[in-house]
Amino acid sequence: MTQCHKVAPFDYVIFGATGDLTMRKLLPALYYRLTMGQVPDTARIIGTARSPLKRSEYQTRARDALKRFVKSDDFDEDTVDRFLEMVHYVSLDGSKPDSNWEGLREVLNHKAEDHVRVFYYATAPDLYGAISKNLHQEGLITEDSRVVLEKPIGIDLKTADEINEAVGKYFKENYVFRIDHYLGKETVQNVIALRFANPLFESVWSAEHIESVQITAGEVVGVEGRAAYYDNSGALRDMVQNHLLQVLCLVAMEKPSSLQADDVRDAKVSVLKSLVPLDSSTLPTSTVRAQYTKGHIKGATVEGYLEELGHESNTETYVALRAEIDTPRWKNVPFYIRSAKRLKAKVSEIVVTFKPSATNLFPAQPERNVLVIRIQPDEGVSWRFNVKNPMDDDFGLWETAMDVHFEREFAVRYPDAYERLLLDAVRGYPVLFIRRDEVEAAWKWVAPVMDAWAKNEVPMAHYAAGSWGPEEARQMLARDGQVWHEDME
Numbered sequence: 001m002t003q004c005h006k007v008a009p010f011d012y013v014i015f016g017a018t019g020d021l022t023m024r025k026l027l028p029a030l031y032y033r034l035t036m037g038q039v040p041d042t043a044r045i046i047g048t049a050r051s052p053l054k055r056s057e058y059q060t061r062a063r064d065a066l067k068r069f070v071k072s073d074d075f076d077e078d079t080v081d082r083f084l085e086m087v088h089y090v091s092l093d094g095s096k097p098d099s100n101w102e103g104l105r106e107v108l109n110h111k112a113e114d115h116v117r118v119f120y121y122a123t124a125p126d127l128y129g130a131i132s133k134n135l136h137q138e139g140l141i142t143e144d145s146r147v148v149l150e151k152p153i154g155i156d157l158k159t160a161d162e163i164n165e166a167v168g169k170y171f172k173e174n175y176v177f178r179i180d181h182y183l184g185k186e187t188v189q190n191v192i193a194l195r196f197a198n199p200l201f202e203s204v205w206s207a208e209h210i211e212s213v214q215i216t217a218g219e220v221v222g223v224e225g226r227a228a229y230y231d232n233s234g235a236l237r238d239m240v241q242n243h244l245l246q247v248l249c250l251v252a253m254e255k256p257s258s259l260q261a262d263d264v265r266d267a268k269v270s271v272l273k274s275l276v277p278l279d280s281s282t283l284p285t286s287t288v289r290a291q292y293t294k295g296h297i298k299g300a301t302v303e304g305y306l307e308e309l310g311h312e313s314n315t316e317t318y319v320a321l322r323a324e325i326d327t328p329r330w331k332n333v334p335f336y337i338r339s340a341k342r343l344k345a346k347v348s349e350i351v352v353t354f355k356p357s358a359t360n361l362f363p364a365q366p367e368r369n370v371l372v373i374r375i376q377p378d379e380g381v382s383w384r385f386n387v388k389n390p391m392d393d394d395f396g397l398w399e400t401a402m403d404v405h406f407e408r409e410f411a412v413r414y415p416d417a418y419e420r421l422l423l424d425a426v427r428g429y430p431v432l433f434i435r436r437d438e439v440e441a442a443w444k445w446v447a448p449v450m451d452a453w454a455k456n457e458v459p460m461a462h463y464a465a466g467s468w469g470p471e472e473a474r475q476m477l478a479r480d481g482q483v484w485h486e487d488m489e
């Protein structure tokens with residue numbers, strides 16, 4: 001059983017409570033934490049959206065969502081009933097000052113004296129400022145109310161600034177919880193443990209020993225029901241600016257002075273600020289953007305992105321970047337980052353390739369050591385290294401691997417990332433949330449890429465759905481004498 005801290009009674013006010021995120025992720029996450037004993041029975045989940053629903057109708061939707069998104073073995077009727085007792089609904093347009101704020105106040109004021117108040121914005125980010133202002137004008141923000149902001153925080157530095165300013169007028173920075181669900185993943189947090197709890201890794205974690213780092217988040221799914229959002233975003237904004245740069249920060253950061261939020265965030269932001277800016281001389285060779293075309297996934301034919309959309313588009317469903325970090329630790333080490341929809345397999349991982357051994361002791365050059373940190377699925381770590389080949393009397397070598405599968409190792413259910421993050425916001429535990437300067441530094445670094453792509457300075461490449469991506473991405477690594485992980489075997 002995961003060790004988790006029982007939290008104080010809380011009122012979770014979710015704006016966007018009828019939406020995909022709430023149904024698929026937030027309600028199931030809160031349900032799981034109730035089953036684990038972390039949520040007190042007096043806690044309340046107050047859904048709000050414009051749809052005119054009675055409380056009982058919303059409770060029925062919430063039950064349906066749990067039925068659909070909680071594993072059937074974990075769906076327990078009694079606990080579901082206890083959960084639904086906590087669920088309320090207020091029909092409200094969060095962007096309008098003259099909407100039903102009185103309805104929200106009534107629910108909030110009823111038996112709420114000692115409750116921690118959390119506002120979760122699961123709506124379009126351009127509403128965040130207006131919702132904050134209305135909450136303030138209605139006097140609903142208490143001294144220690146937290147606000148959780150969903151990504152994306154803007155579509156570029158300017159809009160991120162505007163959102164942060166607008167929310168920051170009413171919530172102090174240490175009560176603003178910018179969510180990045182990758183940081184809620186156990187295996188992403190594990191990067192900190194692997195690096196700093198093992199002298200073996202800590203001592204070789206630098207340009208002296210590391211040849212390259214690959215960070216991949218690949219998906220089999222396409223844009224599903226989110227085409228309208230995705231086509232305005234693309235893989236760079238959707239996955240790289242936030243999730244993958246956060247992962248890169250954990251892989252590359254200097255040892256933080258402590259595991260306190262600001263120490264970890266200081267270490268991360270200094271990585272973001274040390275990323276070498278891409279410019280017109282490096283953009284064409286260090287960035288690849290592509291769209292999937294018709295292909296086959298698991299025996300089924302899959303339409304191309306443009307056919308799915310039904311119109312032309314300049315939006316990438318694949319991104320691969322070559323980044324460098326200008327610090328003594330990482331001088332000249334390429335960090336390859338890629339993310340895509342409709343790849344051959346779902347895989348999120350970090351692959352660290354070590355430099356070749358300088359020895360000339362053996363008849364053949366030893367293979368490079370490779371550390372693979374599997375974020376998902378099959379969470380775990382594998383370490384490829386050389387042993388003596390017992391069938392070779394001339395000191396021939398054999399490449400083998402130590403492979404740890406966490407689910408076997410710990411025999412626990414791997415929680416969804418949202419579970420922990422939702423309750424961390426109640427606890428007021430900000431380590432796994434993003435500070436404002438991190439968001440802004442990340443937007444600054446991707447800005448030249450967005451600009452060059454918008455001007456078509458880097459041509460759009462193509463890849464068949466169900467493949468590992470475009471040839472151009474293979475070439476990007478080949479220029480450095482490297483290959484993507486799937487081609488290493």
Ligand SMILES: NC(=O)C1=CN([C@@H]2O[C@H](COP(=O)(O)OP(=O)(O)OC[C@H]3O[C@@H](n4cnc5c(N)ncnc54)[C@H](OP(=O)(O)O)[C@@H]3O)[C@@H](O)[C@H]2O)C=CC1
Pocket residue numbers: 015016017018019020021022048049050051092093094095096121122123124125127150151152229
């Ligand atoms: N879905 C996902 O997997 C992910 C989503 N996100 C982010 O989460 C947020 C929500 O996404 P998602 O759930 O997919 O979006 P949906 O479009 O499915 O849901 C939007 C929600 O907002 C409500 N809403 C819209 N306008 C208002 C308003 N003026 N006042 C109050 N409520 C309003 C809608 O209900 P109604 O129409 O009844 O008002 C609905 O409940 C977005 O910022 C998205 O980028 C981030 C990561 C993943």
Ligand SMILES: O=C1O[C@H](COP(=O)(O)O)[C@@H](O)[C@H](O)[C@H]1O
Pocket residue numbers: 217219238239348
């Ligand atoms: O934030 C997002 O993440 C998901 C991928 O998350 P994962 O936990 O399944 O790796 C992605 O599908 C979505 O487009 C993006 O908005």
